[in-house]
Amino acid sequence: MNADDWLRTLTAELHQRRVAADAARHVVAEAATHLREGGGDPWVVFGPPQQYAGAVVESIGTAPGPRPGPVRLHAAGITKRYGRRTVLRDATLTVRAGQIAAVVGANGCGKSTFLRICAGLMSPDAGKVTVSGRLGYCPQSGGTADFLLADEHFVLVGAGQGVARGPARRAGRAAARQLGWEAGGDVQARHLSGGTRQKLNLTMSTLSAPDVLLLDEPYQGFDQGTYVNFWDQLSRLRDAGTAIVVVTHLLNQLDRVDIVLDLTPAHETGWHAPGIQGGRP
Ligand SMILES: Nc1ncnc2c1ncn2[C@@H]1O[C@H](COP(=O)(O)OP(=O)(O)OP(=O)(O)O)[C@@H](O)[C@H]1O
Incomplete structure (x- = not known):
């Protein structure tokens, strides 16, 4: 991990620990200056970024996080x-406004099936899903139209929400930029890389400002920077309700979520799944 990666991870860790934005910017800028002027490996100078972020929280505390709101998905x-x-x-599974739930489990245990049922794309044999508010869904793959430009995808999503072409394009490009992608080019979706097509998919699912956002492993093909941006974007959306x-x-991200639903069958885990475990306090 070079200095830039270390600083990026520190930024993400501070954000995740809800250190106030101004204070986090200050801490990262100080560390960057120190590394630039003094040189050295950040792991030697400061230690692991997670540990350094923990020390920062101990010394300056965190911003109070918003409380979870009403139930949006049951x-x-x-x-x-x-x-x-x-x-x-x-x-x-019950998810409130301002919460992130992770659905985890072994390959083939039914994660995508569960999400499709939550999205209303498939009926369960038993049970019931209640969604309160607008729904956004990002499938594991597919979801883009080969011969359309990114802008045309944004316009289509906008049309479904009654948003005019110009504002829809602008909103799409702004959302894409949060993933580090300049989406306004004249490249048809079929010519985009797999990771970029997933950025388009993800961008479309967030465009309608959904109250409930369902994401089926949306980060496949993302590079490390985009992956960090993705989790930062999720945190921002959560904080916005x-x-x-x-x-x-990716179980290493589970400390960034509020709820974990493990769909691994009980006989494979030795405990009674599915279960809901608190992740983030
Ligand atoms: N339409 C279908 N008809 C029959 N079997 C299906 C269908 N869709 C999925 N399955 C099977 O149901 C099981 C669960 O599939 P699902 O895609 O929901 O699992 P998953 O946990 O998302 O898997 P992965 O971790 O590999 O993405 C798998 O064994 C799959 O082969």
């Missing part, structure tokens, strides 16, 4: 069978 007792095989059994459900395999 999936109760979801059971789903494909033929004779039961993929989901009695899965339950969005209820977020994200399917993820």
Whole structure:
């Protein structure tokens, strides 16, 4: 990890620990100056960025986070069978405004199926999903139209919300920029890289300012910088009151979420999944 990566990770860690934005900027700028002037490996000078962020929190404290709001998504007792095989059994999840829930579990345990049911794209065999407010959904892949430009995707999403072409384009480009992508080019979606197509997918799912945002491993193909931007964007959306459900395999990010739903069947884990565990305090 070079100095830039170390500083980027420190920034993300401070944000995640809810250090006030001004104070975090100040801490990162100080560390950058120190490294620039004094040289040296940041891991030797400051230690791991996570540990340094922890020390910062101990000395200056954190900004009070917004309280979770009303329930936005309630999936109760979801059971789903494909033929004779039961993929989901009695899965339950409640997510409030201002919370991030991670859906985790082994390959094939039904994470995408659960999300599609939450999105209303598939019916469960038992159980019920209640969504309060506007819904955004980002599938694991697909979702873009090969022959359209990014701007044309934004205009289409805008049209569905009654937003005029110009504002829709501007909103799309601004959201894409948060992922480090300048989206206004004249490249059709089929010619975008896999990671960039996923940025387009993700951008479209957030464009309607959804109250509930469902993301099915949306970061596939993202480079490290975009990946950090992605989790920062989720934190911002959460702080703005969005209820977020994200399917993820990356357990190292679980301390960035409020709720964990593990869909691994109980006989494979030795404990009674699905369960909801508190992640972030
Ligand atoms: N339409 C379908 N018909 C029959 N079986 C299906 C269908 N869709 C998914 N499955 C099967 O159901 C199981 C759960 O699939 P799902 O994609 O929901 O799992 P997942 O946890 O998201 O997997 P991964 O971690 O690999 O993305 C898998 O064994 C899959 O093969």
